[in-house]
Amino acid sequence: MNWIILIIAGLFETGFTSCLGKMKTTTGTPLVFWTIGFLVSLTASMLLLMKATQTLPIGTAYAVWTGIGAVGAVVVGILVFKEPATFWRIFFVFTLIASIIGLKFVSSH
Numbered sequence: 001m002n003w004i005i006l007i008i009a010g011l012f013e014t015g016f017t018s019c020l021g022k023m024k025t026t027t028g029t030p031l032v033f034w035t036i037g038f039l040v041s042l043t044a045s046m047l048l049l050m051k052a053t054q055t056l057p058i059g060t061a062y063a064v065w066t067g068i069g070a071v072g073a074v075v076v077g078i079l080v081f082k083e084p085a086t087f088w089r090i091f092f093v094f095t096l097i098a099s100i101i102g103l104k105f106v107s108s109h
Contacts, residue, residue, distance in 0.1 A: 002052045003104065006061055009048035010068025015041035017073040021081055045069075060107045067100040 019038035026034055045065075053061045074093050077083035 002055045005048050006052035006056065006064055007068060009045050009052060010065050011072065012041045012045035012048065013065060013069030014072025014076060016045060017069060018076045018080065021077070057107060060103050064100050064103055067096050067103075071096055071100075 016038050019034045019041060022034045023031060023038065049061065049065050052065075071093055074083075074089065078085045078089075
């Protein structure tokens, strides 16, 4: 169950980084909404990470959490913010995904 909580925490990390990206390009009321989204996503991500680390090793949980957030940020960057999808970016995203999966398999929990 804590692996599922950790995955959800990583998705919320992607959420708060996406809100950061939108906050750069907005003003006024939309900026307030993106800021609220950032704060809600950040809080949810941290609380879920804290819950997951109650039973998962902290080093593994943190690496998986940041990895999910990093992969999510790159994917959102490519799909939403029109960042380049070069061969090397995609290649290293896949190596990061492989590392996350590897950590899950070698974890003792």
